[in-house]
Amino acid sequence: MKESSINHENTDFQSAKKVLSDFLLMNGFRKTIERFIILEEIYSTDEHFNVETLYSLLKKKKYRISRATVYNTIQVLMKCGLIIKQQFGKTTALFEKKLNTLHHDHLICTECGLILEFSDQHLEQIMRKVGELMDFEIHKYSLNLFGYCKNCSSN
């Protein structure tokens, strides 16, 4: 079990690396080490992260990469669809890696900050219908549910 999970993460990173590499080439951007270090760091965890935690993680690993580069690289990774920005109502933006998975939404515990993910097939349909009715060409949607998680509601 453990090994297969490791392999899976590794495969995810390998394919992400290819996506980034191709994207940079096709758009005439440079393949700098920094961009790949940051990508690897992001793909080595499943958590939602923000710029600051990512930056200090890199610091801790003795990489000499500036905040500006982290921000820059995050823009690039968003453009090639490898990560997604999530604005959960806080001022600080959170990001998550985007695998070849279905669209999913979030449950956020306003008490302890826990973030769970879920997906519901009915939602896609509803979005499409709303788009037609309102004359909108919908490209993406974000749905966040706020409340108390199991632990926090029992207290």
Add this chain to the structure above:
Amino acid sequence: MKESSINHENTDFQSAKKVLSDFLLMNGFRKTIERFIILEEIYSTDEHFNVETLYSLLKKKKYRISRATVYNTIQVLMKCGLIIKQQFGKTTALFEKKLNTLHHDHLICTECGLILEFSDQHLEQIMRKVGELMDFEIHKYSLNLFGYCKNCSSN
């Protein structure tokens, strides 16, 4: 038609004023003029607004109210349910007045910034179901659809 719309807005403001007044009394907060001036300003329009536009509107009307007070008052108005905060992915938060209407969601045009509102009865059901399945006590949710509006998609 025009008169009835004016009356309606006025009624909304009158009842909002009462809600605020009661809320302040019940919680031992002071009924300062600033709080009511800001409430009136908010209720005199139907648009989504941010702190800066609200502040400069007050400036233009020669009120001597500071940004700090606007921020403070907005917190109060949120606590008593008279306005709702909307985070549409930008860093700047937008707010809207909350009437006794049903929950509604937003369509945001990423091209021109247009914001439309809609509501769908099916969504409420889905939210409830998800809450049960995931063991979450849901208090609110926000659903935003992003894309191009009629005008922008035709260009």
Add this chain to the structure above:
DNA sequence: CTAGGTGCAAATGCTTTGCATGCCC
């Protein structure tokens, strides 16, 4: 009177920008 509210300005936190240096193509 007196605590909470206000105005003002300074501080904070997150993000972007300007500029000199470095390194990919």
Add this chain to the structure above:
DNA sequence: GGGCATGCAAAGCATTTGCACCTAG
């Protein structure tokens, strides 16, 4: 080698905080 990307520091915004003064209760 030429120019884009980087590191660093400074600037930019939105929001919060500290403090002296003011005012509602």
